[in-house]
Amino acid sequence: MTGIKGFIKGGAKGPTVALLGELDALINREHPQADSITGAAHACGHFAQIAWLIGGAIGLNRVAEKLCGNIALLAVPAEEFISMDFREGLRESGTIRYFGGKQEFIRLNLFDDIDIALMNHAHTDKPVRSTQIIEGYNGFIGKSITFTGRASHAGASPHRGINALNMFHVALSAINAQRETFKDTDAARVHFIITKGGDSVNVVPEEVKIEMFVRANSIKAINGLSGKVDNALKAGALGIGGSVEIKNIPGYMPLVPDDDLYNIWKQNAGRILGNKNIITIPAITASTDMGDVSHIIPAIEPSTGGFAGGMHSKDFRVTDEEMAYIIPAKLYAMTVIDLLKNNGNQAYGIIKGYKKKLTKNRYLKTLDSMFRTEKFSASDLSSTLL
Ligand SMILES: [Zn+2]
Ligand SMILES: [Zn+2]
Structure with missing residues (x-):
């Protein structure tokens, strides 16, 4: 301080x-x-x-x-x-x-x-x-992201686990697929670091933490991109069958x-x-x-x-x-x-x-309105059989 x-x-x-x-x-x-x-x-x-x-x-x-x-x-x-x-x-x-x-x-x-x-x-x-x-x-919004799965023996019983690192892998594919929709005039940038990728190599990663920025040159563009990124993160949790918590944190104004x-x-x-x-x-x-x-x-x-x-x-x-x-x-x-x-x-x-x-x-x-925490779990999702 x-x-x-x-x-x-x-x-x-x-x-x-x-x-x-x-x-x-x-x-x-x-x-x-x-x-x-x-x-x-x-x-x-x-x-x-x-x-x-x-x-x-x-x-x-x-x-x-x-x-x-x-x-x-x-x-x-x-x-x-x-x-x-x-x-x-x-x-x-x-x-x-x-x-x-x-x-x-x-x-x-x-x-x-x-x-x-x-x-x-x-x-x-x-x-x-x-x-x-x-x-x-540019301005940006910050995201503090936690994927949660289930630990198990990575060699003997990966089928008992839910791999949180794979959730991010899928999410990242979805973010990268969305890059073709980013408009050049918005000057978009989406970038991240993995601050926790697992605990031990012989344990299926149970918790994975990411810090991410979504940048663009207007608040409107930042909000639009941020929504696409959130969808991609949820897709990762859904695809692998775990959950994700997305903490949106107000970044800086353009x-x-x-x-x-x-x-x-x-x-x-x-x-x-x-x-x-x-x-x-x-x-x-x-x-x-x-x-x-x-x-x-x-x-x-x-x-x-x-x-x-x-x-x-x-x-x-x-x-x-x-x-x-x-x-x-x-x-x-x-x-x-x-x-x-x-x-x-x-x-x-x-x-x-x-x-x-x-x-x-x-x-x-x-700024206060930009603090938004969202939780999404694959198990919350029900589909209708027709
Ligand atoms: Zn600097
Ligand atoms: Zn500086």
Whole structure:
């Protein structure tokens, strides 16, 4: 349970602009800097985000007197939507209600006094000294799935067992068969890990656990795909004669960036990096809880270089320290200064032009409605003999 929020007060009244940095890491056991016990490694560059947050704050602290409005500094945990079992435990104990850090910040009223939110992210697949203007991110729904069968001796008496791993095997065939119905325009992604595949090789697997994401670029598409995946999971349980429990967990909203805020970022990036190093790319299929923030206030999440290797991979590393740590901090500070100088004119313009997708209450209700646990058992099903 980490996370912190602070303020730098401006010299006069005006809007509040938040700079965000993410605190969390991933499990990448093969990463050379992975923690030897937990396997946690900073393979998504979030360590650099904290440098930008602190660097931006140091710069802004010197000029805040001349600004009209405040700067909020948010270091936020749990952007990577992982360890779902652990987070389910925290939810059941009442410690958290949602699995994402920014979702929890919204619930805990920490965004109530913020008018505009800005954060940046690392990238590795474009020129090192560049910024990417990312036109959107996918959203997703998370699924925590348990297939239950019956254990028996895998060699001597498999006929007495009901194989939960085979249930998932059948379910996966059905999901893969459905992929031909996925529309390219929805940018669908369905992917999973098996967190429990059985207990012993000589015992027919009784319990199999899966974590899965169903991603797409609109809530409507996510819900449609999620229903198809649920049918496929039930087909697995039915085909082998066992049962499945599907816990649907609200993931993140698609990110809809604010173009006017992006324009200020681009102007400043042009000054430092040159206009030819501002690369606009269409929406990407990854997801972030900055998407949730973008549904209630104007927000952007561009990316910058200074890194190499693959995101979330063992070879992710810093290759250009000035670019990785210093330049984005300057871009944070310069963008906030532009927003809050001249009576906060540009910030007020962005707030006025913003089309709110959801009120905070509506947003929280939407998330709550997405928690849905469904149980399906082959034995529940009766058919009619004609
Ligand atoms: Zn990541
Ligand atoms: Zn990340």
